[in-house]
Amino acid sequence: MSQTHQAAIQSVKGMPDILPAEAEFWELFEDTVRSWLKAYGYRPIRMPIVEPTPLFKRAIGEVTDIVEKEMYSFIDSLNGEPLTLRPEGTAGCVRAVIQHSLIAQQPQRLYYMGPMFRHERPQKGRYRQFHQVGVEALGCAGPDIDAEMILMGARLWADLGLEGIELQLNSLGQPDERARHRAELIAYFEAHAELLDEDGKRRLHTNPLRILDSKNPALQELCAAAPKLIDYLGEASLAHFEGVQRVLKDAGLPYTINPRLVRGLDYYNLTVFEWVTDRLGAQGTVCAGGRYDGLVGQLGGKPAPACGFAMGVERLIALIKDAGGEPAAPAPDVYLVHQGEAATRLAFRTAEGLRDQGIDVLLHCGGGSFKSQMKKADGSGAAFAVIIGDDEAATGEAQLKPLRDEGAGQRKLKVDDLAAAIVDQLIDANQADDEE
RNA sequence: GCGGCAUUAGCUCAGUCGGUAGAGCACUGGAUUGUGAUUCCAGGUGUCACCGGUUCGAUCCCGGUAUGUCGCCCCA
Numbered sequence: 001m002s003q004t005h006q007a008a009i010q011s012v013k014g015m016p017d018i019l020p021a022e023a024e025f026w027e028l029f030e031d032t033v034r035s036w037l038k039a040y041g042y043r044p045i046r047m048p049i050v051e052p053t054p055l056f057k058r059a060i061g062e063v064t065d066i067v068e069k070e071m072y073s074f075i076d077s078l079n080g081e082p083l084t085l086r087p088e089g090t091a092g093c094v095r096a097v098i099q100h101s102l103i104a105q106q107p108q109r110l111y112y113m114g115p116m117f118r119h120e121r122p123q124k125g126r127y128r129q130f131h132q133v134g135v136e137a138l139g140c141a142g143p144d145i146d147a148e149m150i151l152m153g154a155r156l157w158a159d160l161g162l163e164g165i166e167l168q169l170n171s172l173g174q175p176d177e178r179a180r181h182r183a184e185l186i187a188y189f190e191a192h193a194e195l196l197d198e199d200g201k202r203r204l205h206t207n208p209l210r211i212l213d214s215k216n217p218a219l220q221e222l223c224a225a226a227p228k229l230i231d232y233l234g235e236a237s238l239a240h241f242e243g244v245q246r247v248l249k250d251a252g253l254p255y256t257i258n259p260r261l262v263r264g265l266d267y268y269n270l271t272v273f274e275w276v277t278d279r280l281g282a283q284g285t286v287c288a289g290g291r292y293d294g295l296v297g298q299l300g301g302k303p304a305p306a307c308g309f310a311m312g313v314e315r316l317i318a319l320i321k322d323a324g325g326e327p328a329a330p331a332p333d334v335y336l337v338h339q340g341e342a343a344t345r346l347a348f349r350t351a352e353g354l355r356d357q358g359i360d361v362l363l364h365c366g367g368g369s370f371k372s373q374m375k376k377a378d379g380s381g382a383a384f385a386v387i388i389g390d391d392e393a394a395t396g397e398a399q400l401k402p403l404r405d406e407g408a409g410q411r412k413l414k415v416d417d418l419a420a421a422i423v424d425q426l427i428d429a430n431q432a433d434d435e436e
Numbered sequence: 437g438c439g440g441c442a443u444u445a446g447c448u449c450a451g452u453c454g455g456u457a458g459a460g461c462a463c464u465g466g467a468u469u470g471u472g473a474u475u476c477c478a479g480g481u482g483u484c485a486c487c488g489g490u491u492c493g494a495u496c497c498c499g500g501u502a503u504g505u506c507g508c509c510c511c512a
Contacts, residue, residue, distance in 0.1 A: 013503070065510055069437075088512085116512080121437070123505065125512085132512055199509090210510090263511095274512095285512060312512030339470070370470045378472035389470055403472065410471085 014120070014128030024327040025317050029160070030113065033133055036156050040148070042109045042135060047092040049115065053082040059091035059295060061266030063206065070118040085117035088265070089134035090292065090308055091299070097138055098301035106139030106304070113313070125283030125315045135289075136308035138296065143243030145307050146271040146291055150244070153275050153287055153309070154253055162319050165286060167253065168274045170261035171241040173233040175269060175294065181232040182208060188226055195222050209262045228259055240270050267292040271307070279322055280315055287311035331381030332362040333422065335403075337373040342393035350386065350398060350415050357419040361386075378403060383429070384422060405429065 011017055018026060053073050060067050072085035086092055089112055102108050113133040122128055135152070137145050150167065157165045172178055185208045189196060196204065200211045200219060212223050233241070248255055255273075263272050272290030280286070289309020297303035334354060338347035351363045362380050364373050370387070377385040387399035398415050402408040402425065413421055 010503075016504095070510085118511080119437095120510070121508095122503095123507085126510090130512065207510095265511095282507065283511075288512065310512060315512065335472095337471075369465090371466095371468085371472080372464085374470095374472040376472085385472075387471065391470085399471080401471070 012128070014122035016127065022317075024330065025320060025325070026313070028325070028327040029313065029317055029320065032159050033113070033156070036152070036159055037111050037135070039155075040109070040152055042111045045093060045096060045110045045112050046114070047086075047089070047096050047112060049086055049117075050083050051086055051092050051095065053084040055091050055095055055299070056084055056087060059094070059265075059267055059299060060088070064266060066118060066265070070120055072117045072119060087118045088116055089114075089132055089310060090136060090265075090267070090295070093134065093136050093308075094138075094295050094299055094301070094306070098296065098299055103138055103296065103301060103304050107145070108136075108138040110138070111135045123282070125280050125312070125318060127314060131313035132310040133313060134308065134310045136306065138306040139304050140307065141293070141305040143240045143271070144247065146240075146244045146273075147247030149289065149307060149309055150248060150255075150273055151251055151253065153311075154251075156311075157275070160316065160320055161323055161325055162316070163323070164279060165275050165277050165319075167248075167255040168258040168261050168276060169244070169248075169255045170258050170272050171230070171233060171237060172262065172269055172272055172290070173229065173237045177232045177234060177237060178229070178269070181227060181229045184227045184232075185209070189222075192222055195219070209260070212260045230259060237270060244271050263288065263290055267295040267298065269293055273309070275311075277319060280318060283312075283315060285312070286315045286319065329381055331383070332360040333382060333426065334359055334361045334384045334386050335377035335380045335382035336361055336363045336386045336388070337370060337377055338364060338388040339367075339370060339373070340390045340393060343388045343390060346393045346396070346398075346415065347388050350388065350418065353415070354386075354419055354422070357423070359419060359422055383426065386418060 053071075056071060057067055062068075066087050071087050074083060075081070076083050093110060093112060097103055097108060097110070102110075111134060114131065115129050116132050117129055119128055120126060135149065137149065150169075153165075153167070157163075173181075186204060189200070189204055189208060189211060193201065193204075195218075196211070197219065203210050209229075211219070212226060230238075245255075258274075261272055261274060268290045270291040270293070273288065274285050275287040276284045277286055278284060287309055288311075289307070291305070291307045293305045294303075296306060334351075336347050336351050338344050347363060351361045354361045362382060364376060368376075370389070374385060383402065383404050385399075385401040385403055387401060392398050392412070396415055397412050398418060399410050400413055400418060400421060401410040405425075408425070411421070
């Protein structure tokens with residue numbers, strides 16, 4: 001015993017492991033999401049997790065919280081290149097679309113799923129490595145694609161069996177309209193600066209729209225009388241907004257217009273939307289997106305309209321669990337028990353033969369008594385134990401023991417006849433289930 | 437980044453008004469020389485998160501750190 005006891009290395013704060021019991025929820029979620037995306041004609045794209053730092057500064061905006069204090073940025077020590085772990089997916093996706101001229105073929109409907117990184121204080125539903133499914137459509141200018149993306153969300157919540165996710169909608173107008181409103185808003189609050197609380201004063205020049213969001217009751221009157229963005233929207237912007245709403249009304253999808261809904265990233269214009277729930281505490285937004293017509297041009301591509309949204313996988317999975325969703329228990333059809341050298345050799349041959357017939361086999365490894373192996377067979381959830389000992393090995397046979405059917409007894413069969421017998425009994429069991 | 441709360445066996449938790457600790461489940465073996473889920477029996481040093489302070493003595497009190505959690509900020 002000369003080994004010294006070293007402190008175990010732990011995962012990085014806010015970057016948790018997703019263990020099997022949890023990961024099975026993720027696979028259930030991802031399966032549902034993939035077939036949902038397929039139903040709307042979206043194709044997969046996979047971008048690197050690391051991008052040049054200037055990409056995010058240009059796309060997201062220099063003065064956003066994300067860029068100012070949440071990005072994992074570093075200098076590649078081998079060549080001095082400034083790099084960043086992606087804090088969101090749209091910038092990289094648009095970069096890839098421009099770089100590979102995908103925009104020539106319009107519209108492009110694309111999706112991706114994977115980890116994003118933001119250096120925030122972790123809590124439930126918010127992590128430093130978190131996961132998003134991103135959906136982007138490039139090349140469509142009209143309100144139809146905005147509306148379709150919103151309808152997509154409603155369908156996914158239904159597919160996932162989720163209730164209580166509500167839609168909030170707003171229009172940010174065009175950049176000039178937004179800028180005019182912002183200037184008026186700042187002037188308005190400056191004129192009433194003595195009424196602002198500390199938070200409000202801090203936000204006045206960083207994020208004046210957020211003042212409208214204040215929970216301070218003393219500010220409600222002041223905020224209610226503040227200039228409203230919608231009054232600054234031009235005819236075209238209003239028509240676009242109404243076009244989106246018309247589709248939602250036709251579809252019978254309820255929504256709330258939230259004039260205070262502003263996205264945290266600078267690239268949005270016109271339609272913005274969020275799907276929110278009150279079941280996740282402080283992190284109520286499970287999906288958010290909107291139109292970003294300026295971004296392609298801003299990143300050096302030939303200007304093209306675009307719209308997209310992203311959903312938080314951790315948050316949605318929390319809701320799925322909350323709603324009682326359960327992934328199917330992963331059980332093999334057969335647990336193969338064996339003891340003795342000849343038996344083990346026959347066991348390998350038998351297991352591969354069963355798999356050839358599409359039967360899932362968990363072959364016992366690690367030795368142990370028949371008793372302990374049978375305990376593992378039961379624990380595995382397998383429908384059958386196949387048992388091979390010295391006696392069976394000598395004759396090329398195996399015991400087939402049903403583990404879930406009280407009435408069925410153990411039978412000794414030729415190894416080559418196992419697959420047919422197992423398939424027959426599995427079919428019988430399914431029919432019995434159906435008749436109940 | 438700021439504030440509150442938490443951290444005891446693999447899991448869920450109890451406990452010690454400061455004298456180094458327990459239950460249930462899980463796990464392993466046996467009762468049954470080759471057979472599970474039921475029954476019975478046996479099996480626990482676990483750095484009481486980590487580092488330091490107070491104390492004759494700290495898992496318990498105090499301080500710091502780490503991680504989680506709730507809220508704020510912000511966001512998916």
